[in-house]
Amino acid sequence: MASVLGISGLYHDAAAALVIDGTIIAAMQQERFSRVKHDRALPKDAALSCLRFAGIAPEALDAVIYYEQPFQKLERVLVSTLRGFPQSFRQFPRAMRAQLADKLWVLDAISETLNVPRRRVRAVGHHESHAASAFFPSPYERAAVLTLDGVGEDTTTALWFGNGNTLTPIASTAWPQSLGLFYAAMTAWSGFEVLEGECKLMGLAAFGQPIHREELGRVLLLHETGEFELTLSFFDRFTDTELGFGKRLEQLLGERRDPLIPWDLTTPRDQHYANVAATVQCITEEAVLGLARRASRETGACNLCLAGGIALNAVANARLAKESGFDRIFVQPAAGDAGGALGAAILGSIALGDRRPSAMTSAALGLTASASDTVDLCKHLGLSARRVSDPAESAASLLSENKVVGFVQGRFEFGPRALGHRSIIASPETIAIRDRINSVVKQREPFRPFAPAILADSCSQYFDTEPSDMTAFMTTVASVHASVPTPIDAVLHCDGTARIQTVTADAASGLEAVLRARVRRGEAPILLNTSLNGRNEPIVGSAIDAILFFLAHRVDALIVEDVLVERQT
């Protein structure tokens, strides 16, 4: 019977998660409070919000677990920069400043910030946290677990076997052999920002052909054993950690795309970047597939859990589901570093004798938005707000009029996906509405796709898949049938696939009610769902964030719990 707080932070996507008596009580990212996207700061606000939500004081915590071993990390940074001398000469002061200024002392800082005795604060491994965040909230008793990211302390890829309350390490790959490094470097080469642009690269891939296999096959070698090998001379990890790729990669593929030039996929220049993106996607899928097949061979498990930044590649996950040989696959919705906080908390809880958590059915682990705050703020700002008796019916009515609606219901989500609690929703029928949201509301690249949210029991009417452990959290894609009951052009990728979310009342009751209301009105049980945020902004958390979003972005209406805010024309 223990209360354990997990913390991730000081790199990117800082978060806190609270587990009490083996139950996941809350999990929140710091960016939702600080309003700094991918905020790396020690997540004091998120941690205190988790504790306030549970109604416990920091002194009552039995343990606080940080998601990474600071000494091991420092050792790796020191040894790899010394090995890389003299190329690493310029990076050394920056790396040391980062390590010695805060990362080395992070356990002390957590103790002092939260006012928890230092002896109760400890650390677990980065990939162990990832593996725990994937396996323990999964619905499986036994599973192979793959963790794939840029780098933890020293490990970049790890295979585990999860069985009941235990996780056993099977194999690992050490830095700098890293799929995350490869994907991040290609993201930067394509003119996108690392950590922000990986999903853009994945979206861009759908517009190209994988015709650069020969060139990229020299950069990332795939062995028949399932292992991969980077040719390190193409990467410049010592002198330019922002970009990661070296001059030799530019000699192979051409110059890095200028991020300031607007995208136009009808030009040969941008088509080249799309073709490279398609090849990067293809080769990444094959690398992950090789690792998954090896995981199947070595563990004999029927189920697979995935975590780490690479696990957010929904297209690769779909290919795994089809070709890896596993019966079921689970990807925890906060598969990136934020999820490390959850894994750390669960590891701490199990170490103190608690059971593992029950299967995660919803990502809504944050705070609620206050309807009364919304009314007060709207009154203060002179906005037109009114209480409605049936918010789902109001939303469905607005969608029928082709309106774009900000939709805030219940607790905000944990992880990068908006799953109906902090979403922008719209009718999925026409390309025009996708283009409007891309250009006017989200102000982002025109090729960026949107995702469909569909009632779980209607999924097979539109897509070639049944609801699965991944579709509930939008971590896979599915192909649309050649003939569907109603057009859904706004949510389809150009290759006829979509990153689907199957909606149930358990996972997102508010969104499910809107879909049911649409069915009652004789409309399709599907809608466009994208995150409630603008360009380079974190997803909305509180009612105040929602109103600020409404003021800054041209959505037609905003629904916060039972408060409808409409734009006055």
Added chain:
Amino acid sequence: MNTILKFGHRLHTTLQLLGYFASRQRFFLFPLMVVLLLGGLLLILTGGLSYVAPFVYTLF
């Protein structure tokens, strides 16, 4: 939280770090860590680079 307690935490962590390097037989990292940590301590105690800069220039 008082400064002495914070200093105690840092000292404890420093000793744990040196113990960790010793357990890993990374003895070659000791001198580097000692210089870096003393440099850091000097910066903290003097309140910033402006006081330390003349010594840094003399040393290097």
